[in-house]
Amino acid sequence: MGLASKRHTVEDVVQAQEFFHSRGWSDGLPVVPPTAAAVEACLEWAMLPPEHLVGIEPVRERPITAEKLAVNAVMAGCLPMHFPVVVAAFTAMLQEPFMLHGPTASTGGCAILIVINGPVRDELGMSGSFNALAGSDRATTVIGRAIRLVIYNLLDARPGDVDRSTLGHPGKFSYCIAEDEGNSPWSPLAADFGVPDGASAVTVMAAGAPRQIMNEWTTEPERILDTFVAEMRANMRHYSIWPGNYAIIVPPQLRSHFEDAGWSKADIRNYVHATAKIRRGEWHECGKGAVVGDRGEREYGALSKPEDLLVIAAGGPAGGFGAIIPPWYGNKSHAVTIAIGACVDCEI
């Protein structure tokens, strides 16, 4: 297999760390040296030639090849079997509605949330259960980190270079979760975006940090959602008023109440769409009255339409803890879902 990347020789794995860090090729954590054999193994697993064009970075018109993705995937700790998910996630990020440059460059501190659906979750040992948002398993951790290193090394989005985040958030290290489909009464998230049952898929969303909620004192779906919605309103009051994709993470304990009441994801989306609203004048109460102007009574919704809410089943079996994940910057970037290994050009 003819790899095009420049080769470097180091004495051992310790020297390799210093070599990569000294060149700004890591997020600060150790990296797995991307040997030719490891990179080729990823490409072979995904059945992609090194020169395969995954897409073109839209602002600089920079071609992104499968080989360069594989180099960064290996560095992040990916095994070959993880690589097709990395390719799918980055392919989704390159779609025009995602507007890749904004989320990687903005002062707003965005990270790329990746949600995995379908059989690949079990094949790769992913867990959407305990600690779902923070290193619940090897596969989601390294896949999320691979995307971070791709952004670093192929898009120059290092802090202070292209990445101008004022604060950022910890999800930048890795922000990948698998939906807990096996324990959920609902259709998978990817199905909400048109991916057929039985197919594996990734959804990417330009996302702020998760904001945790807790409500264990009711079984009524409306009251549970009122807590999620209150946190969405807080985000609109304290961060950004603009509508966009929001995600909510619903754990098993809360899901059971929705299931008992016969609530579908569509019911949840409709309720949140109808209630997650604030008046612009509320900004007077949180120090931002200077930009209320004469629009104080104007109402703003968190969602332009119910379908903009990503309802995700994940979390450990006990606890009424959920989370909302707000959009990076309203509708500037849209969540994108694609099937893993989707063959665009092949004959069926």
Place this chain on the structure above:
Amino acid sequence: MHDAIIGERLGLPSAGIMTDKFISAAELMARVLGAEGYPFVTITHPISSAGEAALAEQARIAAARARDIILGANA
């Protein structure tokens, strides 16, 4: 910067406006777009909390500098 450089390439005389906290980002963007040294207007940061008078002053500075860049004076 991206829009300004693309505008130039399409034959539209352009001038990008950056606040001084984004000078390095502007220079980086020009470099990666193959336009190293492309001149741009610099105003003070931040503008989002600037009052009317300060904003008007920054606009006056930006307009004058943009005119110079577009006309090729002191570019």
